[in-house]
Amino acid sequence: MAEMTTNYWWASESFWKKMAIWITAASAVVLIFLTFDTVAKITAGGKRVPAYSVINHRIDYVFDEKRNHQVPVIGPEEPLFGRSLSESEAAELVNKGKLTVQAKNCMNCHTLLGNGAYFAPDLTKSWLDPAWGSKEVREQSMIEFLMDPSDKLHNALGRRMPKLGITEEEARATVAFLKWMSAIDTNGFPANFKPIDQADTPAEAGAQATPAAAESSPVQ
Numbered sequence: 680m681a682e683m684t685t686n687y688w689w690a691s692e693s694f695w696k697k698m699a700i701w702i703t704a705a706s707a708v709v710l711i712f713l714t715f716d717t718v719a720k721i722t723a724g725g726k727r728v729p730a731y732s733v734i735n736h737r738i739d740y741v742f743d744e745k746r747n748h749q750v751p752v753i754g755p756e757e758p759l760f761g762r763s764l765s766e767s768e769a770a771e772l773v774n775k776g777k778l779t780v781q782a783k784n785c786m787n788c789h790t791l792l793g794n795g796a797y798f799a800p801d802l803t804k805s806w807l808d809p810a811w812g813s814k815e816v817r818e819q820s821m822i823e824f825l826m827d828p829s830d831k832l833h834n835a836l837g838r839r840m841p842k843l844g845i846t847e848e849e850a851r852a853t854v855a856f857l858k859w860m861s862a863i864d865t866n867g868f869p870a871n872f873k874p875i876d877q878a879d880t881p882a883e884a885g886a887q888a889t890p891a892a893a894e895s896s897p898v899q
């Protein structure tokens with residue numbers, strides 16, 4: 680009886696040992712490939728994650744017919760805080776903002792790129808939030824909000840953000856980080872987001888591809 684079962688090739692112990700080795704080896708190769716592929720896609724300066732100096736430009740979020748969702752569009756030069764930065768200066772500023780976001784644990788309440796907690800709004804496109812007023816006052820309102828949000832009801836969420844002891848320097852860096860993050864191609868996340876009107880002239884506003892931008896009145 681015992682010898683009958685050992686006659687089937689697929690029931691032999693050595694076959695399954697070899698299978699385990701081959702499957703492990705093949706999976707390792709696939710995972711190594713995927714790791715390199717992912718690192719290339721998430722590194723700043725790539726196709727989807729722009730270089731840090733993108734903060735020198737206007738960032739729009741417009742509907743792409745072909746992809747059937749909104750995509751970030753890097754527009755004309757519009758330096759953050761009115762000063763164009765070199766790639767390394769921009770990298771340093773954005774990195775300082777990222778460190779502030781980590782040190783103050785913003786993800787304890789917020790999501791960034793969809794990751795984090797659901798108490799407060801997602802910050803991926805916060806730079807483009809119409810709640811900042813107009814693009815002329817946005818930078819200053821963001822700095823003031825971050826430094827002391829406790830007396831500012833912003834989104835009518837009914838929840839308030841506490842004062843986190845953020846210095847002006849940290850707030851500026853955080854704004855740079857948020858501007859850079861809004862330029863990341865996230866495959867349309869968040870969906871149906873209505874960005875702030877950033878047009879300079881009425882003609883430009885009319886030429887905007889987004890229905891949201893075309894509807895609202897141009898900023899003077």
Ligand code: HEC
Nearest residue numbers: 780783785788799805808831832833834835836838839840
């Ligand atoms: C204790 C929870 C909490 C923490 C921690 C927190 N926030 Fe907030 N945040 C909120 C809430 C609640 C709101 C919504 C406030 C409102 O609508 O008036 C908010 C709103 C915001 C907004 C406005 C979002 C928009 O686009 O309308 C920004 C920007 C923001 N937070 C940034 C940050 C950053 C950066 C940090 C970390 C340095 C942080 N928050 C940490 C609770 C928090």
